Amino acid sequence: MKTFTSEPLSEILSWAHEALTVSDTITFEVLNPDIAKNSYAGETVTINEINYLHRSYKGWSDLAELLFCRLLTPKPLSEHTIALTYEKLDLSDSFHHSEEKEEKYGTASRFAAIHKNEEPAFLSPYLRALRSVKVGDKKRILNLGINTGDEFDLIRQILPDEVYRNIELVGIDFSSSAINVARERFGEGNAHFYVHDINDLSSLNLGRFDLIITIGTLQSSTLEFKPLFASLVQEYLNKDGAMILGFPNCRWMGGEMIYGAKAPNYPYSEMSIIIKDIYYCKKYLQQKKFRVTVTGRDYLFLTATSLKKELA
């Protein structure tokens, strides 16, 4: 088995790259990260006259992710060392490759296996966004691209029942299979779901909302980002309303949420489009007197709250 002691990370990375071209799993021996827990990556730890460089489990897990691998349960090898195994993800196991339109994200798709609220890097910034817009004070909430309703489910989980039931929730998606599931999940009578194309919102006569949420949807190839976004602010948001926009900065493959969105024309994750789109929305909303924050990592959340009440 390959053993690393004081080699720099660049050497480990290049060995791992090479080894993964000939094998789907690689195993190597390193210093047990628990030995020098408060050390930073690269600090020297000397044991029995051998110099090791410390690295944390987080660092080893990050490296696995960057190599499109999962980290298997580490095994102790000696008093001071462990064996780490990286296993290649099945990159073909993903909804991203689907050619479908309305049912690309339907219940028969691989997307249906994803529960974003169970991913800490999604849950935490989404919860923060819901709290910062004071979701419990809202009377009408619109969600575009609601799919089976996970984003409403978290609102239901965090609010007292009597507060939740007084909010009118409206969810729109053109996947009929996903909307059927959403209708079954939200039987309390305060949620309404439409199988409908977001390009034709006007025919639904929805009125205005206190909060508009749309996650992973605005940048869809089926939609025109800028005009749709402008029409949401101008025609569907109350003057003192709020917005939560979620921009995926990740890919879902082989059971994992992998940091970094795939960009057209690049073999690696490149962030120009996501930054441009978020900046456009931020500027637009600031001009219309909203306070705007951008948070998150694998999903970037733009959260906007109106300053009009405060300024009045």
Ligand SMILES: C[S@@+](CC[C@H](N)C(=O)[O-])C[C@H]1O[C@@H](n2cnc3c(N)ncnc32)[C@H](O)[C@@H]1O
């Ligand atoms: C990437 S999924 C995101 C779903 C959910 N918000 C989430 O983050 O898990 C995009 C959703 O938008 C829906 N969608 C995409 N384009 C649409 C359109 N033109 N009209 C209605 N729904 C659309 C898809 O069916 C899908 O459910």
